[in-house]
Amino acid sequence: MNGTRDTSNMAPAGPGGLDPREAARLLAETEREARRQFNLSPQWTNLVMGAVILVAYGSLWLTTRGQHPYTGPSLGVVALVYVAVAVAFAVAVKVYRRATAGVSGPAVRQQQAVGVAILVSFVLGSPVLQGALRHYGASDAIVYGVIPAAAPLIIVGTTALGIAASKADWPQFGAALAVVIAGVVAAFVGPSGAWLAAGIGLFIAVVGYGAADTRRHRRPLGV
Amino acid sequence: MTADALDAVIHAPARLRIVATLAALPDGSSLSFTRLQDILELTPGNLITHLRKLEDAGYVTSQKTGNGVASRTAVALTRRGRAALDTYAEALRGLLDGLPAAQ
Numbered sequence: 221m222n223g224t225r226d227t228s229n230m231a232p233a234g235p236g237g238l239d240p241r242e243a244a245r246l247l248a249e250t251e252r253e254a255r256r257q258f259n260l261s262p263q264w265t266n267l268v269m270g271a272v273i274l275v276a277y278g279s280l281w282l283t284t285r286g287q288h289p290y291t292g293p294s295l296g297v298v299a300l301v302y303v304a305v306a307v308a309f310a311v312a313v314k315v316y317r318r319a320t321a322g323v324s325g326p327a328v329r330q331q332q333a334v335g336v337a338i339l340v341s342f343v344l345g346s347p348v349l350q351g352a353l354r355h356y357g358a359s360d361a362i363v364y365g366v367i368p369a370a371a372p373l374i375i376v377g378t379t380a381l382g383i384a385a386s387k388a389d390w391p392q393f394g395a396a397l398a399v400v401i402a403g404v405v406a407a408f409v410g411p412s413g414a415w416l417a418a419g420i421g422l423f424i425a426v427v428g429y430g431a432a433d434t435r436r437h438r439r440p441l442g443v
Numbered sequence: 444m445t446a447d448a449l450d451a452v453i454h455a456p457a458r459l460r461i462v463a464t465l466a467a468l469p470d471g472s473s474l475s476f477t478r479l480q481d482i483l484e485l486t487p488g489n490l491i492t493h494l495r496k497l498e499d500a501g502y503v504t505s506q507k508t509g510n511g512v513a514s515r516t517a518v519a520l521t522r523r524g525r526a527a528l529d530t531y532a533e534a535l536r537g538l539l540d541g542l543p544a545a546q
Contacts (some may be wrong), residue, residue: 322478
């Protein structure tokens, strides 16, 4: 269906009076619009998330670079990171609400459960580890550098990896794997380098997933 | 193959768009009447008429919940409807593939 067919040899219009070529065009156009309407991760949100990641992790890396001993990011940068996370969360909620407005059924409930699982692993995973390490006397470089940079990526990444595998969603699986790898690298490059490794890994995962998802959505379902 | 091989219930612009839109949702999901109307930009009367034809063919189901202003109608594609769209798309593909490409 490349739109280059000779209409003089076209089959007659169908029972509804609709030309077959026109029907094919209408079907492809409707599928494209429907997928755009129900898309949970449109390309623009991936770009916003990518920018938020670069600003947040870049600021953390820049303010902690060259600290000896490691004292952690400044309060201003911590506030900036919280704002960035709030912006990213608000964008994700808005897109989710728009995409699922009026939609109901088991798939929506499954998406909500996935969202809760990821949120719980993000909120609980790293603080628990940080608290335990602080309790056992680990240094600031570990408690406020390496762990908050690496642990959320490893914990949330492995959670997302399992979810993606169960749905056979391979672009999501690839993105989750990139996040886990970034977390592993971040765990071994020192407290400041951890922020850089985490930021680069997350950026690649989010933008790469966005590109793969866009390519997948461009493929026609029907004709 | 001729255009007569195409399913007459689906082969109408509004009904084709309704079925294709509902098919973009995961299996078992339903869409509210108002959201479907917003996406397709059809009048309520027009949408009801076409939904009725699709329901008669067993391609969609609609379920009304609540009363008065709180009432909500959810529309879903049935398995039969999804299969009919697949068959329709296949027939359309065959029809177009049998035609010579323009020079």
